[in-house]
Amino acid sequence: xxxxxxxxxxxxxxxxxxxxxxxxxxxxxxxxxxxxxxxxxxxxxxxxxxxxxxxxxxxxxxxxxxxxxxxxxxxxxxxxxxxxxxxxxxxxxxxxxxxxxxxxxxxxxxxxxxxxxxxxxxxxxxxxxxxxxxxxxxxxxxxxxxxxxxxxxxxxxxxxxxxxxxxxxxxxxxxxxxxxxxxxx
Amino acid sequence: xxxxxxxxxxxxxxxxxxxxxxxxxxxxxxxxxxxxxxxxxxxxxxxxxxxxxxxxxxxxxxxxxxxxxxxxxxxxxxxxxxxxxxxxxxxxxxxxxxxxxxxxxxxxxxxxxxxxxxxxxxxxxxxxxxxxxxxxxxxxxxxxxxxxxxxxxxxxxxxxxxxxxxxxxxxxxxxxxxxxxxxxx
DNA sequence: GTTGATTGTCAACAGGTGTTGGCCTACAGT
DNA sequence: ACTGTAGGCCAACACCTGTTGACAATCAAC
Numbered sequence: 001x002x003x004x005x006x007x008x009x010x011x012x013x014x015x016x017x018x019x020x021x022x023x024x025x026x027x028x029x030x031x032x033x034x035x036x037x038x039x040x041x042x043x044x045x046x047x048x049x050x051x052x053x054x055x056x057x058x059x060x061x062x063x064x065x066x067x068x069x070x071x072x073x074x075x076x077x078x079x080x081x082x083x084x085x086x087x088x089x090x091x092x093x094x095x096x097x098x099x100x101x102x103x104x105x106x107x108x109x110x111x112x113x114x115x116x117x118x119x120x121x122x123x124x125x126x127x128x129x130x131x132x133x134x135x136x137x138x139x140x141x142x143x144x145x146x147x148x149x150x151x152x153x154x155x156x157x158x159x160x161x162x163x164x165x166x167x168x169x170x171x172x173x174x175x176x177x178x179x180x181x182x183x184x185x
Numbered sequence: 186x187x188x189x190x191x192x193x194x195x196x197x198x199x200x201x202x203x204x205x206x207x208x209x210x211x212x213x214x215x216x217x218x219x220x221x222x223x224x225x226x227x228x229x230x231x232x233x234x235x236x237x238x239x240x241x242x243x244x245x246x247x248x249x250x251x252x253x254x255x256x257x258x259x260x261x262x263x264x265x266x267x268x269x270x271x272x273x274x275x276x277x278x279x280x281x282x283x284x285x286x287x288x289x290x291x292x293x294x295x296x297x298x299x300x301x302x303x304x305x306x307x308x309x310x311x312x313x314x315x316x317x318x319x320x321x322x323x324x325x326x327x328x329x330x331x332x333x334x335x336x337x338x339x340x341x342x343x344x345x346x347x348x349x350x351x352x353x354x355x356x357x358x359x360x361x362x363x364x365x366x367x368x369x370x
Numbered sequence: 371g372t373t374g375a376t377t378g379t380c381a382a383c384a385g386g387t388g389t390t391g392g393c394c395t396a397c398a399g400t
Numbered sequence: 401a402c403t404g405t406a407g408g409c410c411a412a413c414a415c416c417t418g419t420t421g422a423c424a425a426t427c428a429a430c
Contacts, residue, residue, distance in 0.1 A: 002426085005377070024288035026211035030418065040379055045419060101339060102287045103209035108339050115341065138335060138343035139355055145339075146331020150323060154286060154293050154330075156300065158323035170324055174359050187396085190407070215388065225409050230389060372430090379424070387416070394409075400402085 009047050011037045016044075016058045021092035025055060025100040025107065052106065059100070059110055061093040065122040076126060077176025081168045084144045088152060095152055098145065115141040127179060139178040147171065194232050197222050201229075201243045206277035210240065210285040210292065237291065244285070244295055246278040250307040261311060262361025266353045269329045273337060280337055283330065300326040312364060324363040332356065 003011075015037040019028035030051055034041040048054035064087070071079040088094050097114070101107035116134065119141060124133035147167065150159040162170075188196075200222040204213035215236055219226040233239035249272070256264040273279050282299070286292035301319065304326060309318035332352065335344040347355075 002377075008377080024209075024211075026209075027288060029416080031416085041418085042380085042420080043378070046377090051418065099287055102284055102334075103212060111339050112341060116343075135343045135347070138341045141341065142331040142335040142344060143328055143359075144331070145334055146327040146329070149287075149330055149334065150327040154296050156297060156323045156326065158301075158319045159327060162320070170363070173362065174328075177358065178355070187407075193407080214386080216386085226388085227390080227410085228408065231407085236388065373428100374430105375426105375428085377424105377426075380422090381420105382422105383418105383420075385417080388414100390411105390413075392410090392412105394407105396405105396407080398403100398405085400404105 005047070008037075008039065008043065012039065012044055012047060012054075013058060016054055017092045017096055020055065020058055020100055021095040023099070024102075025104040030054070055100065055104070056106065056110075059093065059096055059107060061097065061110075061114060063087060063114060063118045065118060068122070068126070073126075073180070074176075076179055077174070078168050078172035080140065080175045080179070081144075081171045082164065084148075085164055085167060088148050094148060098148060098153060123179065136178050140175055143171065143174055143178065190232070193222075193224065193228065197224065197229055197232060197239075198243060201239055202277045202281055205240065205243055205285055206280040208284075209287075210289040215239070240285065240289070241291065241295075244278065244281055244292060246282065246295075246299060248272060248299060248303045250303060253307070253311070258311075258365070259361075261364055262359070263353050263357035265325065265360045265364070266329075266356045267349065269333075270349055270352060273333050279333060283333060283338060308364065321363050325360055328356065328359060328363065 012033065016028070016033045019033045019036060022028070023032075030044050031041050033054075034044050037044075044054060048057060065083070068076070068079055068083060097107055097111050101111040115137060120133045120137035123137050123140070124130040127133065127136070147159065150156045151162075159167075197218065201213070201218045204218045204221060207213070208217075215229050216226050218239075219229050222229075229239060233242060250268070253261070253264055253268060282292055282296050286296045300322060305318045305322035308322050308325070309315040312318065312321070332344065335341045336347075344352075
């Protein structure tokens with residue numbers, strides 16, 4: 001009885017996040033995760049039941065948009081970009097979701113929940129227009145996921161080379177427009 | 186001797202494209218591809234040597250930007266968006282690349298080649314500014330890949346519901362700005 | 371000090387993977 | 401009619417996957 005169960009559980013969880021983020025769902029094997037955590041594969045099963053459930057636990061995620069509550073309206077675009085970039089770099093969670101959401105249906109569903117369920121309401125509150133919020137949220141998600149893809153997954157050299165401020169000055173106006181522009185549909 | 190070898194080869198190839206696009210690299214097994222093509226798995230090996238090489242053949246792709254040669258400068262943004270959307274829908278090739286490029290290093294490399302090697306030169310020619318072309322190409326790639334991701338892979342409902350014209354009117358100005366806007370860095 | 375529960379290890383399972391070699395089978399050339 | 405060649409199929413290989421159950425080690429409670 002070396003450690004307490006919650007300790008090992010969280011060791012496994014962080015090893016799992018790393019592997020899922022680096023390799024995607026299929027290639028992140030339970031055996032490799034267990035090896036990283038220096039633990040027997042059977043422990044993973046004991047504590048999480050199955051690979052699917054382990055993944056569900058590893059992909060738990062909160063975009064924390066509440067931090068943007070009191071940003072002046074005309075700076076919302078830049079603030080969003082900065083916030084997203086920091087979420088990308090803060091933990092592996094977003095990379096886990098993106099890497100796995102593309103082959104794993106459960107992850108895709110979780111992704112839809114997060115971006116529709118967390119981003120859209122926040123946008124509705126910030127803009128005061130619940131009607132167009134889902135579309136705006138989807139456009140912003142697409143742009144920010146695209147940048148994450150290019151920078152952290154596909155690693156396009158120009159995008160990797162850019163500083164946070166470069167990215168903010170390119171993307172800020174785009175997001176600002178997706179947020180407030182008057183639009184049909 | 187039912188068919189000629191080039192026939193079966195192309196039957197396998199199109200089955201492979203479908204599977205890679207739908208399932209990603211790992212889950213698209215040679216056995217499932219062979220089953221789709223109503224052919225023995227060993228044939229796939231005989232004709233393509235390995236799964237990796239089969240994938241390389243299936244991911245051959247040309248973005249065909251030459252079609253945009255004589256578009257008036259102020260309509261380039263919309264034209265790009267329309268062109269990209271049609272490329273997404275024309276064949277599975279782009280979806281193959283995106284689905285697999287995220288777990289398969291070879292596909293990621295191919296993706297970089299395509300977007301840096303095909304898009305950037307075209308932009309340099311269209312704008313007459315070879316200096317900033319790589320960054321502009323990368324920003325446009327990120328935005329258009331993000332939309333493809335949201336619409337065809339993750340299937341965000343608002344993005345799926347939008348018409349081509351809706352998407353053009355949202356994305357056109359963005360791409361236009363990434364193309365021609367004066368910028369540092 | 372014994373009991374009971376909790377943490378960890380080991381070996382094996384059933385099934386799926388890419389890949390290989392041998393064996394048919396049908397055709398073309400002579 | 402016979403032979404050579406090229407397309408196609410089958411069975412098997414070695415390996416890896418998630419998952420399971422039985423067994424050992426360690427601690428807490430009484």
